[in-house]
Amino acid sequence: MDKVIVAEQLTKQFGHFTAVDHISFEVERGEIFGFLGANGAGKTTAMRMLCGLSLPTSGKARVAGFDIATQTELVKQNIGYMSQKFALYDELTVAENIRLYAGIYDVPKNDIQIRTHELLQRLGFESERNTFVHSLPLGWKQKLAFSVAIIHQPRIVFLDEPTGGVDPVTRRQFWEMIYEATDRGITAFVTTHYMDEAEYCNRVSVMVDGKIAAMDSPAQLRKDFNAKTMDDVFHQLARNASRKAE
Amino acid sequence: MISCSAIRKNYGKIPALNNISFEVQKGEIFGLIGPDGAGKTTFFRILTTLILADEGSATVNGYDVVRSYESVRKCVGYMPGRFSLYQDLTVAENLEFFATVFNTSIQENYDLIRDIYQQIEPFKHRRAGKLSGGMKQKLALSCALIHKPTVLFLDEPTTGVDPVSRKEFWGMLKRLQHQGITILVSTPYMDEAGLCDRIALIQRGSFLSIDTPAGIVAGFRKRLFSVHSQSMSQLLKDLRGLAFVESCYAFGDSHHITLKEQANTITSESIQLQLHQMGHQHVVVREIQAGIEDCFMELSNQ
Incomplete structure (x- = not known):
């Protein structure tokens, strides 16, 4: 089986505080993996380690085949990342944003033109090539941001609350883009506060107080917790968290 | 308690608000439901006298937001979407500051904020900038309430907040409502609409519909x-x-x-x-x- 993430006893301590407490899990190629948890449960810290931005205190993990402690640069080159808070440069045009990201990710020069063309065509954005990103509608920005995050064809893309504040139609169109990408073999690692979106994942994990409190398919979790919705599952798990104030 | 008539606002050529009219009754929780960029923040800023509308008029608690802006400011509490307290002041200093600016004291209105402030009081000597998201939110709400406003404006208080904390936050709002405070709250989460007495669905600067949540649902004509x-x-x-x-x-x-x-x-x-x-x-x-x-x-x- 082709595993894109293998985490074993991954742990991060800040002084006496254990932000991420011995988490172990695996994510397979082409999977949509939902990474849920209350604010302060340790999601961001775990995600930063998996992206090669922060070293674990103990434990280990391999992402896209590379060790997150000893091969951080290779990890960064082989993943994509997108968040709702920041994804594109507003003061650059659509084509400039694509060129910038492709350049950062070392896409060969000859390929950049071809991929830019393909991308614009697939999104139906050819006429917006020279439009500044700040004047694009939000839904278009989302699509462009996701597309540039995977311009270097990474094995896995990390999506950090990609749909926060987005209108309901655009939110769903965004998920359809995730499906298309995973159909092409890209793995998606997603955080979200929308519990209906948890249902769109193949598997989800729920973090509570730095640990993974539950991990399975949404249907199985609903069954195990005797719950009608993932929202209900989440409440059952997270309401007893001791790190509530966070 | 809030009344608007034909409010219009453009940023350059881009229309942000398009002919908005509505009224909020005393003691109501009124929800403004819509995505980013719909015009929610612009609307809040007009009603809290921070910017001027291009056209139309509005009153809050009977005061005109242009002519009587000083009176409006005294009777509203405003929690902006972006955390805007003083990061270098401690929790207690921030609260003290806002109380003093409004010519009151923490003791005088402590009853109103007790429920909320008690949860962060153990950290009262921590700088606001060092608080977690959930604690910042509680401090911001305490500061917006400390002068006992009659109308509370909350701009996306639950954005980026997990479902359990969101539920708790709405519990706090209900308790404030019982104390007679009128609340205008915006949110991109559709599931929070049902917790409001009435809601307006807003998109691209226009209200799509204003009604009770049940009324909006009843208006759905398709199978x-x-x-x-x-x-x-x-x-x-x-x-x-x-x-x-x-x-x-x-x-x-x-x-x-x-x-x-x-x-x-x-x-x-x-x-x-x-x-x-x-x-x-x-x-x-x-x-x-x-x-x-x-x-x-x-x-x-x-």
Whole structure:
């Protein structure tokens, strides 16, 4: 089986505080993996380690085949990342944003033109090539941001609350883009506060107080917790968290 | 308590608010429901006298937001979407500062904030900039309440907040409502709409609808079905290919479809049969009542 993430006893301590407490899990190629948890449960810290931005205190993990402690640069080159808070440069045009990201990710020069063309065509954005990103509608920005995050064809893309504040139609169109990408073999690692979106994942994990409190398919979790919705599952798990104030 | 008439605001050539009129009654929790960029923040800033509308007029607690802006400022509490307390002051210093600016003291109105402030009081000597998201939110709400406002404006207080903390926050709002405070709150989360007395759905600077949550749901005229099968992504494609289906969107563990007007002979059973013939297994089709999110999507498509 082709595993894109293998985490074993991954742990991060800040002084006496254990932000991420011995988490172990695996994510397979082409999977949509939902990474849920209350604010302060340790999601961001775990995600930063998996992206090669922060070293674990103990434990280990391999992402896209590379060790997150000893091969951080290779990890960064082989993943994509997108968040709702920041994804594109507003003061650059659509084509400039694509060129910038492709350049950062070392896409060969000859390929950049071809991929830019393909991308614009697939999104139906050819006429917006020279439009500044700040004047694009939000839904278009989302699509462009996701597309540039995977311009270097990474094995896995990390999506950090990609749909926060987005209108309901655009939110769903965004998920359809995730499906298309995973159909092409890209793995998606997603955080979200929308519990209906948890249902769109193949598997989800729920973090509570730095640990993974539950991990399975949404249907199985609903069954195990005797719950009608993932929202209900989440409440059952997270309401007893001791790190509530966070 | 709040009254607006034909408010219009442009940023350059881009219209931010387009002919907004509405009223909020005393003691109401009124929700402004819509995505980023819909105009929610612009609207809040006009009502809290921070910017001027291009056209139209508004009053808050009977005071005109232009002519009597000083009176408006004294009687409103405003919690902006972006954390805007003093990061270098401690929790206690921030609260003290806001109390003093409004010529009152923490002791005088402590009753109003007790529930909320007690949760962060153990950290009162911590700098505000070092607080977690949930604690910042509670401090911001305490500061917005410390001068005992009659109207509270909350701009996306729950954005980026997990579902459990969101529920707690709404519990706090209900308790404030019982103390007689009128609340105008905006949110991009459609599931919070049901917690408001009345809501306005807003998109691209216009109100799509204003009503009670039940009234908005009752206004949904189309027939709506929820559909589930073994293979949800194939199901989405197949449903969109059916001649009688008007719209089809994923809704958690099922898809919601609306039917074209002329498709009045279609039933759950006939949809089920058709999907079986297309090779779908474990098909469950139910005719359902619309939720707020269905209504929003339907109205924004018109």
